[in-house]
Amino acid sequence: MSTTEKVGGKVATYVDDRVGSNRFLGRSLKKVFPDHWSFMLGEIALYSFIVVLLSGVFLTLFYKPSMVEVVYDGSYVPLKGVMMSEAYASTLDISFDVRGGLLIRQMHHWAALLFIAAMAVHMFRVFFTGAFRKPREFNWIIGIALITLGLGAGFSGYSLPDDLLSGTGLQIARGIVQAIPIVGTWGAFLLFDGEFPGTEFISRLYGVHILLIPGLILALITVHLMMVWTQKHTQFPGPGRTNDNVVGYPLMPIYMAKAGGFFFVVFGVITLISGLVTINPIWIFGPYTPDQVSAGSQPDWYIGWLDGALRIFPNIETVLFGYTISWNIFIPAVILPGIVFTVAAFYPFIEAWATGDKRDHNLLDRPRNAPTRTALGVMAITFYFLLFIGGGNDVIAITFDLSINSIIWFLRIGVIVIPPIAFLVTRRICIGLQRKDREKLLHGYESGRILRLPHGEYIEVHEPLPSKERAVLESAIESYRAPLPAPQKVDANGVRNKRYRLDVLRAKLSHWYYADDIKPPTREEIEAGQAHVAHDAALEAPLHEYDEASTVMVPFHGGILHTEGEPMSNKQQLEERGGNL
Amino acid sequence: MKALAARRRNPIVATLLLFVALLGVGGVYAVATSAAPAEAVATADQTAIDEGKRLYLEGCSSCHGLNAQGTATGPTLIGVGAASVHFQVSTGRMPMAAPGAQAPVKPVDYSEADVAAMAAYIASLAPGPAIPTAEQLDYTDADIAEGGVLFRINCAQCHQAAGGGGALTQGKHAPSLMSSSAQEIYEAMLTGPQNMPVFADTTLPVEDKQAIIAYIKDLQEAESPGGIALGRIGPVAEGLFLWAGVIAVFIGIAVWIGIKAR
Numbered sequence: 132m133s134t135t136e137k138v139g140g141k142v143a144t145y146v147d148d149r150v151g152s153n154r155f156l157g158r159s160l161k162k163v164f165p166d167h168w169s170f171m172l173g174e175i176a177l178y179s180f181i182v183v184l185l186s187g188v189f190l191t192l193f194y195k196p197s198m199v200e201v202v203y204d205g206s207y208v209p210l211k212g213v214m215m216s217e218a219y220a221s222t223l224d225i226s227f228d229v230r231g232g233l234l235i236r237q238m239h240h241w242a243a244l245l246f247i248a249a250m251a252v253h254m255f256r257v258f259f260t261g262a263f264r265k266p267r268e269f270n271w272i273i274g275i276a277l278i279t280l281g282l283g284a285g286f287s288g289y290s291l292p293d294d295l296l297s298g299t300g301l302q303i304a305r306g307i308v309q310a311i312p313i314v315g316t317w318g319a320f321l322l323f324d325g326e327f328p329g330t331e332f333i334s335r336l337y338g339v340h341i342l343l344i345p346g347l348i349l350a351l352i353t354v355h356l357m358m359v360w361t362q363k364h365t366q367f368p369g370p371g372r373t374n375d376n377v378v379g380y381p382l383m384p385i386y387m388a389k390a391g392g393f394f395f396v397v398f399g400v401i402t403l404i405s406g407l408v409t410i411n412p413i414w415i416f417g418p419y420t421p422d423q424v425s426a427g428s429q430p431d432w433y434i435g436w437l438d439g440a441l442r443i444f445p446n447i448e449t450v451l452f453g454y455t456i457s458w459n460i461f462i463p464a465v466i467l468p469g470i471v472f473t474v475a476a477f478y479p480f481i482e483a484w485a486t487g488d489k490r491d492h493n494l495l496d497r498p499r500n501a502p503t504r505t506a507l508g509v510m511a512i513t514f515y516f517l518l519f520i521g522g523g524n525d526v527i528a529i530t531f532d533l534s535i536n537s538i539i540w541f542l543r544i545g546v547i548v549i550p551p552i553a554f555l556v557t558r559r560i561c562i563g564l565q566r567k568d569r570e571k572l573l574h575g576y577e578s579g580r581i582l583r584l585p586h587g588e589y590i591e592v593h594e595p596l597p598s599k600e601r602a603v604l605e606s607a608i609e610s611y612r613a614p615l616p617a618p619q620k621v622d623a624n625g626v627r628n629k630r631y632r633l634d635v636l637r638a639k640l641s642h643w644y645y646a647d648d649i650k651p652p653t654r655e656e657i658e659a660g661q662a663h664v665a666h667d668a669a670l671e672a673p674l675h676e677y678d679e680a681s682t683v684m685v686p687f688h689g690g691i692l693h694t695e696g697e698p699m700s701n702k703q704q705l706e707e708r709g710g711n712l
Numbered sequence: 713m714k715a716l717a718a719r720r721r722n723p724i725v726a727t728l729l730l731f732v733a734l735l736g737v738g739g740v741y742a743v744a745t746s747a748a749p750a751e752a753v754a755t756a757d758q759t760a761i762d763e764g765k766r767l768y769l770e771g772c773s774s775c776h777g778l779n780a781q782g783t784a785t786g787p788t789l790i791g792v793g794a795a796s797v798h799f800q801v802s803t804g805r806m807p808m809a810a811p812g813a814q815a816p817v818k819p820v821d822y823s824e825a826d827v828a829a830m831a832a833y834i835a836s837l838a839p840g841p842a843i844p845t846a847e848q849l850d851y852t853d854a855d856i857a858e859g860g861v862l863f864r865i866n867c868a869q870c871h872q873a874a875g876g877g878g879a880l881t882q883g884k885h886a887p888s889l890m891s892s893s894a895q896e897i898y899e900a901m902l903t904g905p906q907n908m909p910v911f912a913d914t915t916l917p918v919e920d921k922q923a924i925i926a927y928i929k930d931l932q933e934a935e936s937p938g939g940i941a942l943g944r945i946g947p948v949a950e951g952l953f954l955w956a957g958v959i960a961v962f963i964g965i966a967v968w969i970g971i972k973a974r
Contacts, residue, residue, distance in 0.1 A: 168963075168970030175962050209856050209930055226937070233938055244954050245962075252959060295864065295873055296946060389969055396965055404958060409938030410950050415874045415931075417864045425868040426878025426886065432951025523948040525879040534813065534883035 160383035165366035169256045171393060176249035177352065178397035179242045184345065186239040193229050195221040196291070196337035198330045207414050215418030218293040218333045222413055237405035243288060244410075245401065247281045247433045254278065258478075258508050261496035261610075262365045265489065268479040270358045273351050275476040280348050282433055287340035289411075289431055293333055296411070298419025299428045302327060303441070310460035328421060365495050368606030370599050374494045427526055432519070439521025440467050443542045485640045486612050497603070499568070500610035502561035503644045506554045513553040517546045558647070565649035568604045571596060572657045575664035582671060592671055593664045601661075607651035615641035757832060764833025767826055771807045780837055785811070792903065793840020794831035799899035801827045805906075813883035814906050841902045848918055849894045851926040859927030862920055866911065874944035875931050880907055890932055894925045 147153040164170075197217035203210050205220065206227050225232035254274060257263055263271035286304070290297045305327050309315040324331040363377050372378045380386060416425060430438050440463035447458040474481075482504065483489075498505040520527065521542045528535040575593040582592050596604065618634035621627050628634065652660065719725070769778065775786030782788030789797075800806035801822055805815040822830075831843060864873060870886035872878045877888035884907050889897065901921055904910035911921070942949040 166970065168967040171966040171969065172963070175966070209860050209927065209934075211857050213857050213861060237938055241954075241958070244950065245958055248954055248959050249962070252963070295868075393965070393969060397962070400958070400961060400965075407939045408953065409936055409941050409944075411946065412874075412936070412938055412941070412944060414937075415944055416946075417860060417868075417873060423864045423868065425864070425873035426870050427872045427876070427945050427948075429947040431947045432954065435947070435951065526945060526948045528879035528883075529877055529885050532883075532885075534881075535879045536882050 160381065160387075162360075162382045163377050163379045164364050164382065164386050165372075165377055165379040167367055169260075170364065171389075172249060172256055173253040174390060174393055175397055176246055176253055177356075178394045179246040179249055179401065180348065180352070181394070182242040182398055182401050183239060183246055184349075186235045186242065187341065187345070189235045190225060190239055191341060193221060193225045193232065194218070194291070196334045198293070198328070198333050203418075210414065210417070213418060216293045216333065218291060219413070219418045222292040222294070226414060234402075234405055237408075237410050238401055239288075240410045241405050241408075242401050243285055244431060244433075247278070247285060250274075250278050250281055251433075255508070255512070259498040259505055260365070260367070261492065261501055261504065263479045264492040265479075265483060266362055266491050267358070267365075268483075270355060270362070271479050272476050273355050273358070275472060277348060277351050277355065279472055280344055280351070284340065284344040284348065285431055285433055287336050287344065289434075290336055291333065291340060292411075292413045293419050294413035295416040295419050295423055295425055296413070296428055298328065298421070299424050300430055300434075301332065302421070303430075303438070307441075307460055307464040310457045311465060312454075312456050312461065328419070363493065365493055367495050368497070368603055368609070370602040372494065372602075374491065374609070377493075427529075429523060429526070435522035436515050436518035437464055437468060437522075439518035439524070439542070440464065442524055443518075443521045443539050443546070445543070482644075484637060485615075485644045487615050487637070487641070488612065494606065494609060496610045497606060499561040499564040500607050500648075502558045502565070502648055505561050506558035509557040510550040510554040514546060514550040517542055517549060521546075562647060562649055565607065565651075568607055569649055569651055572601070572604050572607075572652050573660035575661060580671075584670065590667065590670075593667050595661050595664045595668070601657075605651075605654070605657065608654065611648065611651050612641075612645045613650075614638070614645040757836075760829045760832040761836045763826075764829035764831070764836075767822070767830050768833055771821075772830070775808075780834065789834050789837070791838040791840045792834060794835040794843045795841040795899040796903040796905065797831040797834045798827055798843050799896060799903060799905055801830060803896060814885065817887065841899075844895060844898045844902070848922075849898055849925075851894060851922040851929065854919070854922040854926035856923070856926050856930050858920075859923030859925070859930075862916075862924050863927050866916070867924065870908075872945065875928055876943060876945055889928050892928070894929065897925050897928060 143153060143156075195217045199217045200214050201217050201220050203213050203215055203220050203223065205211075205223050207223055210223065222236075225236055227233070257271065257274065286300070290301050290304075305319050305323060308319045308322060311318060319327075322332070322335075323329045324335075364379075366372050366377060366379070369378070417423070429435065441460065444459050444463040449456045449458065496504075521539070524535055524538045524542070527533065528538055575595045578592045578594045580592045582590050584590065615638045617638050618628060618631055620631055768776075768780070772786075772789075773780075775783060776789050777783045777786070780789040782790075800815070802820060802824075804818040804820045807821075808815045809818060834840070835842065863875075867875075870878050870880065871889055872886075875889035878886050880886060886908070892900075898921055900908060901911040901916060901924070902913075913921075916924075936944075942953060
């Protein structure tokens with residue numbers, strides 16, 4: 132035993148005697164995690180959140196959440212002597228007069244944008260691989276809650292500097308609150324303590340931004356990770372991987388090193404970007420006053436889709452009993468996100484209901500093996516992306532010399548027409564890929580070699596699948612869901628089905644989900660198919676034997692065709708292909 | 713008439729007549745003396761005006777009419793002033809290459825002298841805003857911070873807070889100010905080209921115009937304290953950079969770490 136090990140052992144014993152940690156650590160450090168690059172996307176979110184927390188603490192030391200009007204007297208000349216809120220003045224001070232302040236501010240903002248983007252990418256991975264299925268539905272809901280809180284954290288932070296851009300955002304937020312029927316006006320007065328912009332809102336938002344939301348996010352991240360820990364991580368199909376095991380490496384030392392290293396990479400890249408690329412140049416936008424607004428005012432990217440919905444929605448208002456209901460704001464900015472987040476949160480239950488499947492799923496689906504789900508995901512992303520374009524319609528109009536009116540009309544029609552097209556195309560692509568996989572499982576690879584049989588027939592030689600690929604393709608059997616059969620009004624014993632109508636709906640949904648999927652071959656069929664392929668390949672065997680024996684250069688002999696290169700013996704060809712024909 | 717006849721021998725009449733006669737002689741003399749140098753200048757300018765008219769008939773009259781009276785395809789230029797001509801022609805906006813939502817900036821086909829001649833011709837038709845003097849364009853003593861406030865109140869809603877330009881309805885736009893000269897900015901405020909409103913000296917005094925020019929010039933020349941500016945247009949460019957750049961880099965790194973383990 133080396134000295135280091137001795138010292139380490141002593142420290143471990145010392146700690147264990149007092150907190151009883153050895154048993155827990157002994158087990159945990161050996162915990163096995165499956166390996167795939169896409170499993171690290173959530174880590175980017177986690178690490179960027181840590182950067183946000185650390186840089187945020189620095190910013191609180193200098194930021195003043197006050198709307199008291201002051202005269203700016205800092206070192207940024209183009210604003211010297213201008214009246215502004217203390218919040219804006221202190222943000223300018225952080226940017227120009229606090230050592231390293233601008234770097235930390237930019238790190239905070241870039242890391243925040245990255246946090247939400249990484250959460251989104253992580254969510255895509257979880258969705259497209261079906262990782263949200265039983266037993267992980269609750270963790271999916273926590274994930275949706277985390278994204279929602281992330282939007283809240285981002286928007287509240289965007290509003291704190293009290294510059295022209297953030298004030299414009301707040302004014303829109305207030306308009307959205309006001310658009311809620313009946314309670315809207317009261318709600319807006321409650322939040323802002325009177326007329327806009329008032330004198331209270333920044334300090335109220337500050338508490339929400341630095342305490343309430345980060346506290347909730349931290350708590351939910353903890354639960355999120357604990358659930359991953361106890362439920363174990365899902366894995367992609369592969370040789371030796373089943374629904375009941377986890378194939379991978381232990382936490383210590385492999386994942387400790389990987390995750391630790393990745394943390395520093397994330398930290399480093401964020402710092403690099405923040406040192407090189409400006410984000411939110413509040414000094415250009417100037418202090419907020421309600422009588423000013425800048426062209427090209429945008430929210431940060433994650434709110435962009437809601438702003439886009441607001442921008443493209445037709446201008447509809449109703450006057451009811453002397454009260455105006457602004458559908459043009461209420462529907463795109465309140466109803467739409469409400470529906471989107473609710474459907475997203477409950478999606479695992481909708482799909483589980485359609486399948487009638489109550490089993491645990493620890494093995495991931497390949498996206499092609501769930502064509503309807505994959506297509507729904509692509510449809511949602513397309514919808515989101517179109518609204519996002521709507522959020523930047525003015526910037527797009529001036530950049531590409533287009534008419535903003537044309538863009539709005541394109542999007543009004545496009546958000547209804549294009550996502551369904553994306554759905555259909557994606558589903559057809561998935562089904563096409565399923566067909567290809569089925570073909571491969573039954574008939575192996577097409578080798579591209581044409582063989583002439585003694586009686587003159589030409590066949591293309593197929594090759595059996597490598598075991599690894601075969602294991603991956605065979606996962607289609609596990610992923611396949613047959614549509615539910617049409618329900619019976621009375622069962623075999625003549626008892627009436629009380630839930631008949633619901634069951635009809637369920638069968639219809641199931642049919643819509645799964646009727647077009649390609650049924651994978653059974654294991655017996657695969658076995659028979661691969662055996663047939665091996666038989667085909669065996670037809671070539673005499674050729675190899677002949678050539679190996681003679682080593683004569685007989686390039687085109689026996690009907691083996693080549694299209695390029697120097698003539699080669701079959702033995703040479705064999706060597707070139709690593710010994711397997 | 714009787715009343716007048718009765719009073720014509722009144723002693724005051726002689727004094728009045730004398731006064732009227734003096735006024736008449738003095739007035740004629742004053743007109744004669746002042747008209748003489750004006751005519752001299754006019755003859756000197758006349759060549760420029762004639763040259764301007766020739767260029768006008770050649771390049772502008774098909775839309776604005778043979779007498780600048782305006783047609784269905786172009787507005788009248790009577791009274792628009794020399795400043796307007798200078799702004800439109802020296803930035804290449806006029807003559808327009810093709811009808812469209814708005815005249816785009818393009819390479820200029822005329823020399824400074826040509827532009828001045830056309831400006832002189834249009835100015836000779838009726839009085840209008842003159843080309844600003846060097847004194848008016850001198851913004852060295854202007855208050856940049858005051859200019860910034862005025863810019864955000866009057867200009868930012870179309871030209872964007874950083875002067876990068878912004879979209880208007882139906883394909884019209886407020887152009888970027890990042891390469892505009894002081895004279896162009898001044899003339900634009902004075903004459904309100906395309907969709908821009910006129911900021912006459914009565915609404916925006918000369919000192920305010922100078923302050924705004926000083927602020928825009930500062931925006932043009934200022935270094936970006938935070939690094940690469942991404943066009944200073946804010947969240948859209950930042951979001952694009954994040955997704956196309958940062959997320960792509962991180963996925964690349966994740967794949968790299970994933971591959972290493974095998």
